[in-house]
Amino acid sequence: MHRVVIVGGGFGGLQAALHLRRADVEITLVDRRNFHLFQPLAYQVATGALNPGEICYPLRAIFRGQENVRVVMGEVTGFDLDARELPVRTVLGEERFPYDTLIVGGGSKYNYFGHPEWQHVASELKSLEGALHIRSRILRSLEAAEVEEDPAQRAALLTFAVVGAGPTGVEMAGQIAEIARDTRRDFRLADTEKARVLLIEAGDRVLAAFPPRLSARAFRSLESLGVTPLVDRMVTDLDDESVLVRSGDGEERIPAKTIIWAAGVLAASIAGHLAAATGAKTDNVGRIVVEPDLTVEGHPEVIAIGDMVKVRSEPPYPGVAPVAMQMGRYAARLVRARLDGARAADFRYVDKGNLATIGRARAVADLKGLKLSGFFAWLMWLLIHLWYLIGFQNRLLVFLRWSISFFTHGRGARLITGDEHMP
Numbered sequence: 001m002h003r004v005v006i007v008g009g010g011f012g013g014l015q016a017a018l019h020l021r022r023a024d025v026e027i028t029l030v031d032r033r034n035f036h037l038f039q040p041l042a043y044q045v046a047t048g049a050l051n052p053g054e055i056c057y058p059l060r061a062i063f064r065g066q067e068n069v070r071v072v073m074g075e076v077t078g079f080d081l082d083a084r085e086l087p088v089r090t091v092l093g094e095e096r097f098p099y100d101t102l103i104v105g106g107g108s109k110y111n112y113f114g115h116p117e118w119q120h121v122a123s124e125l126k127s128l129e130g131a132l133h134i135r136s137r138i139l140r141s142l143e144a145a146e147v148e149e150d151p152a153q154r155a156a157l158l159t160f161a162v163v164g165a166g167p168t169g170v171e172m173a174g175q176i177a178e179i180a181r182d183t184r185r186d187f188r189l190a191d192t193e194k195a196r197v198l199l200i201e202a203g204d205r206v207l208a209a210f211p212p213r214l215s216a217r218a219f220r221s222l223e224s225l226g227v228t229p230l231v232d233r234m235v236t237d238l239d240d241e242s243v244l245v246r247s248g249d250g251e252e253r254i255p256a257k258t259i260i261w262a263a264g265v266l267a268a269s270i271a272g273h274l275a276a277a278t279g280a281k282t283d284n285v286g287r288i289v290v291e292p293d294l295t296v297e298g299h300p301e302v303i304a305i306g307d308m309v310k311v312r313s314e315p316p317y318p319g320v321a322p323v324a325m326q327m328g329r330y331a332a333r334l335v336r337a338r339l340d341g342a343r344a345a346d347f348r349y350v351d352k353g354n355l356a357t358i359g360r361a362r363a364v365a366d367l368k369g370l371k372l373s374g375f376f377a378w379l380m381w382l383l384i385h386l387w388y389l390i391g392f393q394n395r396l397l398v399f400l401r402w403s404i405s406f407f408t409h410g411r412g413a414r415l416i417t418g419d420e421h422m423p
């Protein structure tokens with residue numbers, strides 16, 4: 001039996017395994033987590049709109065009925081390409097998994113632009129832990145504002161700075177503005193409606209991947225929600241108390257107790273390890289450069305997919321789920337074609353467009369010539385996210401939660417958990 005080892009139960013790896021359902025292969029799916037995380041909705045966990053379990057799904061449950069998949073929880077620690085074995089640190093220690101084909105979809109991590117120390121101050125949203133940490137920080141700031149008597153300190157506690165105005169930053173800023181507004185009656189002294197939500201962007205517009213007209217609409221929508229978009233501003237320093245921002249007019253230090261990082265991504269470290277093992281090149285954000293059929297040069301048995309990949313002959317693809325999913329499906333097709341002794345055409349990304357939500361009933365959509373903003377774009381965003389969410393139960397739960405919070409403006413998951421609940 002042909003042995004396929006897949007690294008990563010993210011968008012790419014999952015599709016590769018699912019599309020090998022009927023193939024005569026034995027699949028081992030390795031991930032350091034025992035669940036698939038639907039990253040596009042992580043910001044809703046970070047803002048108490050959804051519970052973690054509603055955007056995650058256990059990998060074992062996904063493959064319960066697919067007999068040719070074995071799920072292994074463990075961290076890939078390197079590559080033994082000569083022996084065609086994958087070393088993995090499991091709960092029991094180091095194990096090695098032999099393969100005939102290796103598919104690697106390790107994803108990406110946030111890029112702190114040479115300042116890894118900022119990570120401790122400005123939390124990221126790439127992981128479930130990151131989302132829960134941000135949730136605690138936002139809610140703790142509101143709690144502290146309720147008891148803080150000094151007006152300047154209270155203002156700093158009610159200032160939230162989101163760095164990066166791509167879709168994640170815009171969604172996050174919009175949601176924080178909504179929390180502040182929706183919870184105003186829950187507090188007595190903290191005037192949460194006075195919260196300042198700053199969206200800091202080094203470029204000259206928000207949602208730069210969208211046409212300028214939609215960017216301008218998103219900008220106005222953000223302002224009407226109470227967000228202050230600060231474009232052409234570069235973050236040059238940050239700490240627990242403030243963020244230092246440089247613009248054409250000089251530098252300004254803005255007091256802000258909660259800083260959230262949503263700027264730029266780097267390929268996951270595993271991309272660099274694979275490149276070092278195979279001698280492949282990496283690009284300026286650490287993505288491994290692969291052949292047009294997604295194989296690593298000189299290693300036709302190794303296929304790399306998703307956020308961690310740059311295809312040699314193509315301009316970089318956006319780091320979005322559809323790219324990873326299409327690459328995962330392509331990898332499965334390539335394996336099946338090889339087993340049949342056939343050739344597969346090179347990978348081609350079909351770009352179906354871009355969507356970003358800004359807040360309740362506000363979104364922008366740029367879908368194959370169709371440019372929409374407002375309620376219909378938001379409805380489309382909602383349906384597409386529900387469609388791609390894994391598991392019927394999660395779809396139903398998220399649909400119910402969204403419906404309830406749409407009408408009641410409530411947020412059921414405003415919980416401060418972990419050690420941080422202590423003062």
Ligand SMILES: Cc1cc2nc3c(=O)[nH]c(=O)nc-3n(C[C@H](O)[C@H](O)[C@H](O)COP(=O)(O)OP(=O)(O)OC[C@H]3O[C@@H](n4cnc5c(N)ncnc54)[C@H](O)[C@@H]3O)c2cc1C
Nearest residue numbers: 008010011012032039040076106107306307319320321324
């Ligand atoms: C906050 C946020 C919002 C987003 N919003 C959108 C959106 O609205 N629309 C959209 O299309 N895209 C969005 N994206 C991007 C999208 O989530 C990614 O493009 C997509 O997840 C990439 O899929 P992937 O399979 O390459 O990696 P991932 O989905 O990140 O999966 C990688 C997997 O590899 C595992 N892994 C990594 N290294 C190792 C290792 N050494 N050992 C074992 N396992 C390992 C990880 O645990 C993970 O499960 C968003 C991303 C974020 C962070």
